[in-house]
Amino acid sequence: xxxxxxxxxxxxxxxxxxxxxxxxxxxxxxxxxxxxxxxxxxxxxxxxxxxxxxxxxxxxxxxxxxxxxxxxxxxxxxxxxxxxxxxxxxxxxxxxxxxxxxxxxxxxxxxxxxxxxxxxxxxxxxxxxxxxxxxxxxxxxxxxxxxxxxxxxxxxxxxxxxxxxxxxxxxxxxxxxxxxxxxxxxx
Numbered sequence: 001x002x003x004x005x006x007x008x009x010x011x012x013x014x015x016x017x018x019x020x021x022x023x024x025x026x027x028x029x030x031x032x033x034x035x036x037x038x039x040x041x042x043x044x045x046x047x048x049x050x051x052x053x054x055x056x057x058x059x060x061x062x063x064x065x066x067x068x069x070x071x072x073x074x075x076x077x078x079x080x081x082x083x084x085x086x087x088x089x090x091x092x093x094x095x096x097x098x099x100x101x102x103x104x105x106x107x108x109x110x111x112x113x114x115x116x117x118x119x120x121x122x123x124x125x126x127x128x129x130x131x132x133x134x135x136x137x138x139x140x141x142x143x144x145x146x147x148x149x150x151x152x153x154x155x156x157x158x159x160x161x162x163x164x165x166x167x168x169x170x171x172x173x174x175x176x177x178x179x180x181x182x183x184x185x186x187x
Contacts, residue, residue: 001027013042031062032069039077071098072106092119099130107134108142115149124157140171144179
């Protein structure tokens with residue numbers, strides 16, 4: 001699996017057969033990675049629709065095996081504008097499952113949905129909760145979003161300028177470009 005990941009970093013298409021071999025051997029996370037590569041259109045085999053459906057099938061198998069990355073992948077494939085079968089309700093259910101299982105991208109995204117009132121009713125307390133959960137899992141995107149919420153002090157959110165700056169600083173030190181820009185604007 002590590003060899004496939006290393007190869008994927010430099011040549012994603014070349015990693016496809018390695019992941020397929022690992023899938024054939026029953027490796028759950030290989031199913032998630034293969035699904036991601038197929039849905040990104042990196043396979044020369046099959047149509048885009050066939051690869052999309054194969055991705056969904058692989059992710060469902062991995063989700064049934066307990067992969068929280070698969071939960072998030074199923075959210076993406078059901079919510080993404082490029083999805084062949086977009087379904088906001090199904091996407092939201094997978095996103096909630098990913099967030100509750102501790103998937104940081106899912107937690108941050110769910111926080112953002114509550115923050116903006118996308119798919120769900122706007123609820124700033126829930127947004128803050130999910131951003132903080134994602135931050136516990138080292139999400140710089142969640143740090144940025146929570147800092148922005150605190151800086152703006154809108155939608156009944158408490159304005160906490162010092163905490164916002166602190167959050168921006170941490171994520172900027174971790175290389176998060178939007179946080180760097182936000183700090184520049186503050187200074």
